Amino acid sequence: MSVSFQVPHLCYIAKLPVETLSEIFMLAVHGSFKQRETYEIAPQSVTMPDVLALVNRHWRRVALSDTSLWSTLVVDLHKMICNKTGVGWTWLTTMIRRSGRSSVDIIIKAQQGAASGWRRKYWDFTPTMGRYADCMPAVFNLLFQEMYRWRSLDIVSDTWMPLCSALYLLNERRTEGSGALRLESIKLTRTNDALSSFWHFRPRFIQTVEGIPFAALMGANLQDVPAQSPHLPKLRNIFLYGVHLNWTAFHLATLLSATPTQSLTPTRHCIQSLELSHHSGEVRPTLDEFLGILKACPRLRHLVLRASGPLRGRPSYQVSLPLLQRLHYEFPRVGDPAELFSGFYAPNLIELFIGESFIQKKFTYEDDDEDGPANSLLRYCATHHPFPKLQELSLNKVNAPVEAFSLFMASVPTLRHLSLLGTSNQALRALAPIKDPLTGFGVPCPDLESIKIFPKRRRFDLVDVLRERSKCALRFAEWQCCDLMSDGFMFSFEDNKNQIVSGE
Secondary structure, eight states: OOOOOOOOSSOGGGGSOHHHHHHHHHHHHHOOHHHHHTTOOOGGGTTHHHHHHTSOHHHHHHHHHOGGGGOEEEEEHHHHHHOTTOHHHHHHHHHHHHTTTSOEEEEEEEOOGGGGOHHHHHHOOOTTHHHHHHHHHHHHHHHGGGGGGEEEEEEEESSHHHHHHHHHHHHSOOSSSOOOTTOOEEEEEEOOGGGGGSSSOSSTTOOOOOSOTTGGGGOSOTTTSOTTSOSSTTOOEEEEESOOOOHHHIIIIITGGGSOSSOOSOTTSSOOEEEEEOOOGGGSOOHHHHHHHHHTOTTOOEEEEESOSOOSOOOSSOEEOTTOOEEEEEEOSSSOHHHHHTTEEOTTOOEEEEEESOOOSOOOTTOOOTTSHHHHHHHHHHHHOSOTTOOEEEEESOOOOHHHHHHHHHTOTTOOEEEEESOOHHHHHTTSOEEETTTEEEOSSTTOOEEEEESGGGHHHHHHHHHHHHTTBGGGSSEEEEEETTTEEEEEEOSOTTOBOOOO
């Protein structure tokens, strides 16, 4: 039996309207709209436009007519210095031309990779770091011409020298040209976390680049712009990972240049996300400088302090952050983190992560670490209630006495989701029922909906605590256990908050 059919001369995708095909190309190149909003550069955003343009003539016309497809500009200095034919520079100028007037995301890579070895890890040295630094002026001379189109700037380096060269260029006030009026995100990264465990900054020959941070991005007419009009009106996100600045000038000039003096309703006219990570002790901001940074960001929503921030000092005033919703804090083994927390108040915080920056001693789950910084931090939060609406809490390798954990758990009745990542067993014991002289027995955090525990072998310790809680709250008598891929379990409970058993 033969089946005869006629293959259509044109496939269905060739019949799509140009607008629909362009939208498909956009999703293939840049990913979802959520990725674009969070500045997650899709890996295929560099190579995919060329792949689409090589399929056929129709696709090439559509791809070249959509300038936003070519809006990711990646400058790989390692490839540029290794390729003596100048292909890298030709490719960059081609991408700039094809991107037209679209807003562009710029990524500058000054990395040698794993081949850099131990000298990079401990001495901040790679054989190519000087050549990377020498390339920076030529790169920025080309990119500064398109500054008015910058949407995000991301510079990542193995060592300090290329970043230092870039900061000199970014901090130098320009005498001509417009500013980065579309700039929304700045991210500077030094990929060497180990160096932040030392008090002294490495390398020793240069520490801080002076001047106003990112003054070059504010345009030539810096003095002529009225105070109520910010120089960087769309800047919302700043990430400094292993890269420090002149902190005083940073909050007195740079941050205020992104924040109008007049009160504005739209939250987009201010810094919303700030990350300070992996800074050596001597180049961290002081407490006054840090509070000045927070004060310059009144609409901050997301704050990350990872092996950074002030180590000592008592605040002379408190900064209110009414819009802060997420806080990630990793405390050091020295200093008192309670002093830092006493400097700001976040009445609407929802997510809190607390962990230790560097585990310098052998960790045991039975250790109560009475003299550790976590003890004073938990007690401060329990007595001052800086986060009255907290709903999600993650504790990462936190050691403290059971009393400190108990006080803290009793102070967050709104808590719904708890994650214990290698944290002391004292935190589990703090979830056991407590006896109140007036109401009898009760359970801390009565509204808990889920508990994640890592590693898996601690599952049975949590089951014992849940059995004790079920004697006072029947909703904890039944649970669903889900095996997590990352060596953990998640326990979720029935949403029946009325089944409470009064203690005798």
